[in-house]
Amino acid sequence: xxxxxxxxxxxxxxxxxxxxxxxxxxxxxxxxxxxxxxxxxxxxxxxxxxxxxxxxxxxxxxxxxxxxxxxxxxxxxxxxxxxxxxxxxxxxxxxxxxxxxxxxxxxxxxxxxxxxxxxxxxxxxxxxxxxxxxxxxxxxxxxxxxxxxxxxxxxxxxxxxxxxxxxxxxxxxxxxxxxxxxxxxxxxxxxxxxxxxxxxxxxxxxxxxxxxxxxxxxxxxxxxxxxxxxxxxxxxxxxxxxxxxxxxxxxxxxxxxxxxxxxxxxxxxxxxxxxxxx
Numbered sequence: 001x002x003x004x005x006x007x008x009x010x011x012x013x014x015x016x017x018x019x020x021x022x023x024x025x026x027x028x029x030x031x032x033x034x035x036x037x038x039x040x041x042x043x044x045x046x047x048x049x050x051x052x053x054x055x056x057x058x059x060x061x062x063x064x065x066x067x068x069x070x071x072x073x074x075x076x077x078x079x080x081x082x083x084x085x086x087x088x089x090x091x092x093x094x095x096x097x098x099x100x101x102x103x104x105x106x107x108x109x110x111x112x113x114x115x116x117x118x119x120x121x122x123x124x125x126x127x128x129x130x131x132x133x134x135x136x137x138x139x140x141x142x143x144x145x146x147x148x149x150x151x152x153x154x155x156x157x158x159x160x161x162x163x164x165x166x167x168x169x170x171x172x173x174x175x176x177x178x179x180x181x182x183x184x185x186x187x188x189x190x191x192x193x194x195x196x197x198x199x200x201x202x203x204x205x206x207x208x209x210x211x212x213x214x215x216x217x218x219x220x221x222x223x224x225x226x227x228x229x230x231x232x233x234x235x236x237x238x239x240x241x242x243x244x245x246x247x248x249x250x251x252x253x254x255x256x257x258x259x260x261x262x263x264x265x266x267x268x269x270x271x272x273x274x275x276x277x278x
Contacts, residue, residue: 054266055231058275059255060084060154060183060207060240061247062109064099065092065147070248075102077252079259079269082183084109084154084240087143088125100149105271107183108147110140110171112158114187127161127171136170144178151273154183154207154240155193162191169196176200183207183272185240203276208237211254212247220247220254228265236275 061074064085074081075098083099085092086109096106111126113119122128125139144150153175161167162184172193175182181203184193197204208230211223223239230237241251262269 053268055228055233055235055237056268056270056275057227057231057237057239057262058082058270058272059211060107060238060272061251062154062156062185062240062242063244063246064095064109065089067244069244070250070252071095071243073249073252074243075099075104077256077259079255080104080271082107082152082272084156084183085147085150086111086123086156087146088123092146093148096148096150105151105273106147106149107152107154107272108143108150109156110143110153110158111156112161112167114157114159114161116159117157121157127158127167129160129164129167131167133166133170136167137174140171140174144174144180150180152181152183155185155187157187158185159188162188162193165192165196168193169200172196172200172202176202181205181273181276183238205236205238205272205275207240209239211239211241212251215247215250217250217254220251221258224254224258224262228262228267231267232265238272238275 059079060082062084064071064083066086066089068091075083080103081099082105083095084107085096085099099106111122113122113126113128119126119128125142127136127139131139143153153171155162172182182193182197184191184204184206186207194204194206209223209227211220214220220241227237227239241247241255243251259269
């Protein structure tokens with residue numbers, strides 16, 4: 001028994017519509033793929049483009065030589081730091097040599113008399129108003145000898161000492177002898193460091209912000225963001241953070257997580273001495 005095979009015949013008009021429809025779908029698919037590729041290429045181009053630099057920031061980390069909290073982790077950060085190392089302590093030399101080997105800058109974190117606080121916090125060789133000018137000079141020279149690779153100095157506490165032109169003149173005159181700079185940590189709004197340093201022709205710069213007055217990662221990040229804004233506005237800025245109980249691992253984590261954002265603002269991380277170049 002023969003079966004008749006029925007052949008489906010599509011009208012030419014419908015066939016034309018189908019061809020046009022498939023063509024439009026193909027064009028749309030190809031266009032979307034092209035647009036996606038263009039977005040990828042543009043993203044790559046933007047990421048590889050050099051970022052315009054608007055300012056420099058130096059991050060000074062205080063209290064090396066004293067306690068271990070966050071010391072090694074801080075030194076492993078992939079940005080240049082300025083490490084303020086307290087003299088005359090068990091870990092002073094070790095931390096100075098280690099910081100230098102990691103490519104960081106070393107300065108002396110000189111204990112100085114505050115208006116309030118326990119004098120024992122200064123150690124046996126803290127700078128106080130009871131010392132003669134020659135005694136202050138002698139201690140400063142000892143500190144320079146005790147901290148390998150030091151190229152500058154900042155004050156540890158010192159709200160009282162930094163207001164005294166005699167004390168600061170004695171310290172800064174020794175820095176002048178050794179071609180060193182000074183950072184004013186600005187623990188007193190009445191500090192005379194900048195005025196005296198200018199008289200001696202010693203490079204000086206003042207701290208812009210403290211990073212870890214509050215040991216809270218969100219607050220430290222907020223301060224880092226503010227640091228970037230100051231650098232853009234004033235072309236340079238200085239922040240001070242801490243190892244040990246005042247900052248330590250919390251400060252390390254905050255800095256590490258903010259590096260990309262700060263650099264994305266067009267701000268460059270530098271050593272403190274580089275701020276004196278421009």
